[in-house]
Amino acid sequence: MISTKLTELLGIDHPVVSAPMGSVSGGGLAAAVTQAGGLGLVGVSYGDAAFIDEHVGYAAERGGVWGVGCVMFTFDERPGLWDKVLGYAPPVIALSFGDASQVRRYVESAVHSGAQVVVQVHDTEQAAVAARAGASVLVAQGAEAGGHHKTQSTLPLIPAVLDVTQGAVPLVAAGGFADGRGLAAALALGADGVMMGTRFAATEESLATAGFKATLVSAATTDTVNTRSFDVVRGIPWDTAYTARSVGNSFTRTWSGRDAELAAARAEVEPEWVAAVARDDTSQRAMFAGEVLDLVHDIRSAADVVRSTVTEAETALARLGPLLHTS
Amino acid sequence: MISTKLTELLGIDHPVVSAPMGSVSGGGLAAAVTQAGGLGLVGVSYGDAAFIDEHVGYAAERGGVWGVGCVMFTFDERPGLWDKVLGYAPPVIALSFGDASQVRRYVESAVHSGAQVVVQVHDTEQAAVAARAGASVLVAQGAEAGGHHKTQSTLPLIPAVLDVTQGAVPLVAAGGFADGRGLAAALALGADGVMMGTRFAATEESLATAGFKATLVSAATTDTVNTRSFDVVRGIPWDTAYTARSVGNSFTRTWSGRDAELAAARAEVEPEWVAAVARDDTSQRAMFAGEVLDLVHDIRSAADVVRSTVTEAETALARLGPLLHTS
Numbered sequence A, B: 001m002i003s004t005k006l007t008e009l010l011g012i013d014h015p016v017v018s019a020p021m022g023s024v025s026g027g028g029l030a031a032a033v034t035q036a037g038g039l040g041l042v043g044v045s046y047g048d049a050a051f052i053d054e055h056v057g058y059a060a061e062r063g064g065v066w067g068v069g070c071v072m073f074t075f076d077e078r079p080g081l082w083d084k085v086l087g088y089a090p091p092v093i094a095l096s097f098g099d100a101s102q103v104r105r106y107v108e109s110a111v112h113s114g115a116q117v118v119v120q121v122h123d124t125e126q127a128a129v130a131a132r133a134g135a136s137v138l139v140a141q142g143a144e145a146g147g148h149h150k151t152q153s154t155l156p157l158i159p160a161v162l163d164v165t166q167g168a169v170p171l172v173a174a175g176g177f178a179d180g181r182g183l184a185a186a187l188a189l190g191a192d193g194v195m196m197g198t199r200f201a202a203t204e205e206s207l208a209t210a211g212f213k214a215t216l217v218s219a220a221t222t223d224t225v226n227t228r229s230f231d232v233v234r235g236i237p238w239d240t241a242y243t244a245r246s247v248g249n250s251f252t253r254t255w256s257g258r259d260a261e262l263a264a265a266r267a268e269v270e271p272e273w274v275a276a277v278a279r280d281d282t283s284q285r286a287m288f289a290g291e292v293l294d295l296v297h298d299i300r301s302a303a304d305v306v307r308s309t310v311t312e313a314e315t316a317l318a319r320l321g322p323l324l325h326t327s
Helices: A005-010 A027-035 A049-062 A072-076 A081-087 A100-112 A124-133 A154-165 A180-189 A210-218 A229-234 A250-255 A259-264 A266-278 A291-295 A302-323 B005-010 B027-035 B049-062 B072-076 B081-087 B100-112 B124-133 B154-165 B180-189 B210-218 B229-234 B250-255 B259-264 B266-278 B291-295 B302-323
Strands: A016-018 A039-043 A066-071 A092-096 A116-121 A137-141 A147-149 A171-174 A193-196 A224-227 A243-247 B016-018 B039-043 B066-071 B092-096 B116-121 B137-141 B147-149 B171-174 B193-196 B224-227 B243-247
Touching: A005 A137, A016 A027, A016 A302, A027 A039, A027 A049, A027 A066, A027 A302, A039 A049, A039 A092, A049 A066, A049 A081, A066 A072, A066 A081, A072 A100, A081 A100, A092 A100, A092 A137, A100 A116, A100 A124, A116 A124, A124 A137, A124 A154, A137 A154, A154 A171, A154 A180, A154 B154, A154 B180, A154 B291, A180 A193, A180 A302, A180 B154, A180 B180, A180 B302, A193 A302, A224 A250, A229 A243, A229 A250, A229 A259, A229 A266, A259 A266, A291 B154, A302 B180, A302 B302, B005 B137, B016 B027, B016 B302, B027 B039, B027 B049, B027 B066, B027 B302, B039 B049, B039 B092, B049 B066, B049 B081, B066 B072, B066 B081, B072 B100, B081 B100, B092 B100, B100 B116, B100 B124, B116 B124, B124 B137, B124 B154, B137 B154, B154 B171, B154 B180, B180 B193, B180 B302, B193 B302, B224 B250, B229 B243, B229 B250, B229 B259, B229 B266, B259 B266
Parallel strands: A016 A039, A016 A193, A039 A066, A066 A092, A092 A116, A116 A137, A137 A171, A171 A193, B016 B039, B016 B193, B039 B066, B066 B092, B092 B116, B116 B137, B137 B171, B171 B193
Antiparallel strands: A147 A243, A224 A243, B147 B243, B224 B243
16 A cells, blocks of 8 residues: 555545546546546546536446546536536546636636546646645646647656645646556655556556557557647647647648648548548547557556556565665 | 665766766766766767867876766767777766667777776667667666757656666666656666756856856756757757757747758858857857756755755655555
């Protein structure tokens, strides 16, 4: 067992959080992580009302310390979905990708619902905003992450954020973590836990398609690229400060760096792309994955991922003590 | 005291290495780090025979476990300098930025000289090449680093490299480290020490100019950019797989991303640029610095940096034990 400010605040057994990945982190994955003693988050962004009822509903029914992850700007665009989420009374609400006014508004609303509120940040300025807004927990996510991220890397970002918050808010490190060595390193840096995405996408319970899962197992870190193409083809108005790390394929090779052209060609390209995604065409679909691909070699159960991460971290921590010698 | 495979192999007190930064890591800095119990490296690349005599000569005279850092491809271009370096019998030779044939050739020559040979790598493929070539120590450097680097980040790179080497070769983590929290994290990941650049550039002993040092103290991580402009204006034939992280200034804003234009305009631009550098014009000069800038707030003695890094790491490691509870 590894106890931190995060496990104490949330009442969970292990300082391991599954990222709320859109189209990947459904109720089954979240519930399995929660059941295993971590914090499982349902990714409800890009989800519609039916997705929420199915997946948030499932996690709520299974109970325990579970939560939802909401991309703030996409909720602003979908009136009613936020209240629908709150209706399931998630014990934890994770918020990401909003400007300062959105952060304040959603944090207040989430706190008012009685949830513990987790806010994801990507630099020290965002960390200060989130802490002032009343976040219960911060997630500092580095550019190693799969999917959307900013430019700073996790390793130097974590201590920089801690210097800003002075440890007043539990901090979860995200981006670059896939095993217990990473968890041990996060704790050494002063963080209180890790959030893992790619590692949990490659589990039996994730909603990732068969083609995506096979790619997660076979692809290497050097196969990933940062792109806006999948945002542009879907017409999702992401702030250009964020790019998304994905396994590169024909679609990214064709369109990366040609955002304006792709936007102009959307009427033609999008239907073909949507059809390709529907048939799980890995040469076309988005396959968000982080720099940890070199560390992911199999599809396992989510419970096994939680357990092995904690066990490896315990081993790593136990190995560190003997390095210290009284001088 | 923190003992690792690195400290044992090299016979040093602390697993802290100062990066061999060109034009920054002179004999004074290297000797101070060595004197403080770390491994001090003189950066002799871009150096001429006079630089080697002055700075390598100084470090050699002071003695202890010191070393030199050589950018392999630049030595290939400067016949005679390699033998001049070997003439000072450095106990440690650190090699970086060479293709597979250069790695094999320089490692063999360095081993033959009796030195411990450190090879810097940036991905798992380079790690396998360096280990096969007979490196005594690997440095895995991530994209957080100041100066030249590839694209993968340190945090996921370290465990990926360890999976390749199976721990058979001591591993130093580089890129993103500036204090003892970072050293503790590197050890938790399974590395045997850290190499720090930016933190040692911001020391009393470094050869960084007054303007550069003031910038290191005042600039933030978000002020850094990855650029090839300084390579192009100097006409140094860097492999385009590598960019250099520098504090952004007028020069990078003018020329970044316009490599071909800058190369074409070199005859005109270079003399002006060289003159600006000579008067320490921070709007023009290269100021290589890593993503750790948010963690660097002062100019200190190199010995103080070594001491505080080790002390902070000891504190971080001692704090980790109590997190473990028997379940």
